[in-house]
Amino acid sequence: MIFCLTQSVKLHGWLDNVLYFRSANLRCRFAAVVLFLILGVFSMLTVADAQNAPEASEKGKEVYEQSCAHCHGTEGRGDGAAAENLLPQPRDFTRGLYKIRSTESGELPTDQDLFDIITEGMPGSSMPGWETALSANERWEVVAYIKTFHSGFKEREAPPREISLEGKIPFSEESVEIGKGLYTELGCIECHGNVGRGDGTSAPTLTDAWNFQTWPANLTQGWTYRGGADTEDIFKRFIGGIAGSPMPAFEGDSFLHFGLTSEESKRLTELENMDEMTEADEEASNQFYEKMDEAVNVALTRAEGTELTAAEQRMYDDAMKIVYEKSWHLANYVKSLMPEERPEPAIGNNVLRSQYVQGGLPTIDDAAWETSEARYFPLVGQIIVEPRQFNPTIDAISVKSFYNDTEVVFLFTWDDRTYTTGDETDETTGKPLEDALAVQFPVKVPQGPTAPKPYFLGGGRLPVYLWHWKASAPEQVTELTAKGINAAEVQEVQADLQVKSTYTDGQYQLWVKRALKTEDKKDLQLESGVFVPIAFSAWDGSNGDIDTKRTITSWYTFVLEPVPSSRRFVYPPLIALLSFGLLIGLRAAVQRKNLEKLST
């Protein structure tokens, strides 16, 4: 604005000099015209830059009812037809609790926030991005309409306070190290677990503002972060909180030692951990508590909308400065927990290849596994047969494999927030709820691409061969044969499978070894170089997974990768030599011909 005004003064002066108006009247009129033009341009600029939705209209209602109401309900209560099957539940707009905001704690989101969520969707939930399905205008109309469900939008007088991203601390190893310390110190570990897999001790007990169960984010899976996984996104979730969920905003008494400097905070922790305190110590710690109380009170006053005095404002700013700094370090640490992108699924030529080794196969904790490339199999809910699972909690399973002349070994790894071994039972069936995994192969490998395979959940004429592992029997895999998802039978002859498993920090590892060939006709017989269909199912007991209520993959491919042919060291040099010889021969032939020409 100031820039524009100075520009306009300059422009005016320049024109004045060039045209040299003698009449004051004319000059006055000219100035008015220039001012008018500038104001016009200025207002146009503001419109183009607008981050606010238009007034709510019939158009917005129409788009909402066509595209949003089936989940969020016609009244915006989050109770549309699809809602009963969904967790996280579709947002109830009437309470004004919005998870993903660029605004401070307690504030409603900006219009731009709402627009961005509609545009990009919420990864890890069933909210899709609407960028291609709805025009930008339609999305803005929907934003305006959604705002009518909660009176707070109309009543708010000042624009919401946005979270400042100034003072960002760039990603560095030191910052990650500091963030790692804060992760424990601030209590993140209690929900998100030791290494961030969402497996903290309080993870299974969490509910949201509507009393629906909610799981803490698995921080190692950036692709499931509802509001994006950029460092700035993570930072905003800290400062603003995730409204309606148990994730608190870092302010006031939900932040450890709010109002103390880092040194004071360190000192207070020391004091709190002392077995016996001297009088002086007690005095010191009381002073710290008083200081914290004051800061928390100021934050509360501010949140209520009361104007702060200059001294209070200074105290609040000092307290928040530390919160901001620590949040940037913590955001850098969280960022360091995830791979840059979700791994590619094992489709196309990206098949699961078992690597040949001579001699013994690696045990479960062998370093050799690190040298092998994992293949990644994303899981989806089984919604084909009742009971169905619309809200899977297991994201994917990653697999590695080795084989030698007689045996094959697999290492299956998957994240599960809870270790469930059947202590609780399913209400409808009375069966124990527990974590489990099944690996599926055909009994007979289809010969050629057009030959029929078994149906991937069974049901066709061709049977499948299954390995079934349960958390309650961690060193045992049962062999099954099935012709349908509900028709699995335990094989009479159980092959000698060696099994080991571990559960650490929200992650299962299962190690299974079997002979390549068995005597049992109901078993899959393995041969090097043959492409074998493979599929997986996983059960998360604490998510109510039981029987057909589980997560599944479609058919993928597995192969015992043949040992590379030694011909690769023979033919290429031979061909190179041959081509060299041919070139020499060609030259000799041409030379001879030239000589003949000369001599005749």
Added chain:
Amino acid sequence: MKRLSLFTTCLIILVGSWVFLEFVVGGLISVPIPGSVVAMYMGLVIIAILVHISVEDSLFQEFLRPIHETLVDDRRRLRRRVIAVLIPIFLLGYTYSIIAQRANPPGSPRDAHPSPPLELTYKDEVIGTMQDVVNPFRHYEKDDPEAFKAHVENGRRVYHQNCFPCHGDHLDGQGHFAPYLQPLPANFQDPGIIPNFQESFFFWRIAKGGPGLPAAGTPWDSAMPVWEDHLTKEEIWDVILFLSDYTGYQFRTFGEAH
């Protein structure tokens, strides 16, 4: 500037044609052209060059001259040596890469729209022949718009309670489970889908699901449920009404072209 020799010109035409096919044309249609098509066009280019240089004996001699020179002329010694080293090295690497290549699984030749059976059934009940069966509620569109709207609304409910995790909120086949299914769920917003099929075909696909496909449709790969196990006949017809109502596409019909 020196005139380019005939040999160099031919070489430039050959390489230029390849670059044009692979990158310019490929870039325009934004999908890579299949290798066999490129090979065919390149074959034509080579034949054209051969015809051109062989129409006159003098042209052919001119074409051969640089090759001849490179082979025997002492002024071309450096070029000769470079070529004598590069060609064998290239062949060495090329044959190695072919022999050492990992075997890849064969692709599945899947017919996305296999032919339906002659008769349309729901569970074991015969509804009629595939060709003649029409949606029993379609006529409401003209006769009783209120009733029609109720059926569409019911279809909307059925869709969002059963279909949308795979086929998507926007019916574009991009539900949140979709990326991890092979084959991908159908995209009803594709202009080539709804207008090409009768409603009876959709009823068949929904009622019998993946397992009801003939072998050409690789029933063993599809994750499409057998919906007659979960939905009533009415619900299936209603969801079909919803599909065309939401997308704006009309199903194919017969016998109206008079």
